[in-house]
Amino acid sequence: MSHVDPQLDRARKLAGLNTARRSEPDTTSPFWEFDREVWGTLAQATPLPLKQRDIERLRGLGDRMNLDEVAQVYLPLSRLLNLYVSAQRAKHDLTREFFSPLHERGLEPQDAKRTPFVIGVAGSVAVGKSTTARVLRELLARWPDTPRVELITTDGFLYPNAELDRRRLNGRKGFPESYDRRKLLKFISAVKSGAPEVRAPVYSHHTYDIVPGAEVVVRSPDVLIVEGLNVLQPARPRQDGTVGLAISDYFDFSVYVDARSRDIRQWYISRFLKLKHGAFQDEDSYFHRYSQLDDDEAITLATEIWDSINFPNLRENVQPSRGRADLVLHKSSDHTIRKVQLRKL
Ligand SMILES: Nc1ncnc2c1ncn2[C@@H]1O[C@H](COP(=O)(O)OP(=O)(O)O)[C@@H](O)[C@H]1O
Ligand SMILES: CC(C)(COP(=O)(O)O)[C@@H](O)C(=O)NCCC(=O)O
Numbered sequence: 001m002s003h004v005d006p007q008l009d010r011a012r013k014l015a016g017l018n019t020a021r022r023s024e025p026d027t028t029s030p031f032w033e034f035d036r037e038v039w040g041t042l043a044q045a046t047p048l049p050l051k052q053r054d055i056e057r058l059r060g061l062g063d064r065m066n067l068d069e070v071a072q073v074y075l076p077l078s079r080l081l082n083l084y085v086s087a088q089r090a091k092h093d094l095t096r097e098f099f100s101p102l103h104e105r106g107l108e109p110q111d112a113k114r115t116p117f118v119i120g121v122a123g124s125v126a127v128g129k130s131t132t133a134r135v136l137r138e139l140l141a142r143w144p145d146t147p148r149v150e151l152i153t154t155d156g157f158l159y160p161n162a163e164l165d166r167r168r169l170n171g172r173k174g175f176p177e178s179y180d181r182r183k184l185l186k187f188i189s190a191v192k193s194g195a196p197e198v199r200a201p202v203y204s205h206h207t208y209d210i211v212p213g214a215e216v217v218v219r220s221p222d223v224l225i226v227e228g229l230n231v232l233q234p235a236r237p238r239q240d241g242t243v244g245l246a247i248s249d250y251f252d253f254s255v256y257v258d259a260r261s262r263d264i265r266q267w268y269i270s271r272f273l274k275l276k277h278g279a280f281q282d283e284d285s286y287f288h289r290y291s292q293l294d295d296d297e298a299i300t301l302a303t304e305i306w307d308s309i310n311f312p313n314l315r316e317n318v319q320p321s322r323g324r325a326d327l328v329l330h331k332s333s334d335h336t337i338r339k340v341q342l343r344k345l
Contacts, residue, residue, distance in 0.1 A: 031328065031341035039340045040072030043079040049142040050135075058134040061278075062271040064335040065131050070139075073329065073337045074132075077255075078139035080342075084253060085117050085146055085223065115194045116224045117146070118250055120231040122325065123257035124318050125174060125310040126268035128335065132257050133227040146222040154228025155203035157184040160210040174313050176230050184247055188226065192250045196220055206279065208286035229313065232256065232321035248324060256325035261314055263333045265306050272302035 026033070048071050059065045092114040102108040119136070123129040133151055141149040157179045164170050169178050183201075190198040202214035218224060226247065232254060235246040248254060259267075276298045280291040290298060322328060330339040 030344055032344055034340045036072055036338050039076055042076035046075055046079055048075055050138060058131060058138060060128055060131040061274055062267055063128045063131045069337060070135060074135050074139055081140060081253060082143045088117055088252060111194055113194055115192050116221050117252045119225045120248055120251045120254035121225060121227040122232040122321060124264050124314045126271055127257045127259055127264050129227055129257045133225050137225055140223050148221040149223040150218050150221040151225045152200050152216055154184060154231060156201040158203055171309060174229050176233055176317055185245060188247045188250045191218060191224055206285055229318050232324045254325045256322045256328045258322060258328050259331040261311060268306050269299055269302045273298055
């Protein structure tokens, strides 16, 4: 954070900010904060490898992501992550060098291969974290040293509906206790142990349940992105009061997608309406019965689901984990990212 950076000063002028009135650094915050325009200058020399049609393919229902946002927000982020991956690799090489006296004696660890760089993507239901995760995946895969990027969503680790019923957790889908957290922790720990193949179960929004027998196989990629509501949850205390590990203990970097809860509520309701006219029309959709509702009834129902499930989960579990992220993307009410916070080092 040098005092005079011509690129940043130019960006501040473009953004109508007075370069002479630069605010004092906030020494009480663990984050550096950047307006989008300033952050957007941080990868100017990097060509944008995606086209409009790629964005349309990656964008979730209702999301407004466009090429400008990819260039100004995600390209710099992918550049930073590329640097962090290199730093991690350098650290790995140094550690192997540190082991080298063991080599002659045959005592060097046999599995000294590096493990995948794991990135967590957290945020509320309907905030657009799946679009964020998919765009990051595409961008990172285009950097020459991380061609193999895999993405999994934590919904695969939800208990099947029958098990949620048995545990009296219907109506709590998405709350931390609705996930098989032990299985998720074993999954991530296997990935970070360097296992050549690790399997994860699959959830379907269409059937609103785990898909029996389906799995995704993660084969030691360069980068693994793990997206889900609760990925930044701290470990919960065991019955004897001791605290174990959380999946975030295995993350090399994490992103929290943030917005005002009243904006997210609006996005959730309008997405529900879009789904009513789209996916719910399909007779196999679990929500097919809702396709018959008129728009007012659908708005009432979506509001009820938001107020009774998704908002309480956001307030009680998801939002309190925001401060644990390495990077926070702040969206304004039109879905565009206005501000980026990066954890200080
Ligand atoms: N009932 C549904 N039917 C079909 N797709 C859905 C349904 N609910 C959510 N989705 C899709 O699932 C994905 C994940 O949604 P969500 O968990 O709300 O996270 P986010 O909106 O932050 O990506 C989104 O692409 C969304 O459009
Ligand atoms: C499947 C989800 C819990 C999200 O799971 P994630 O991948 O974030 O772990 C959420 O998108 C969802 O559909 N919640 C359902 C709330 C409800 O209507 O019961």
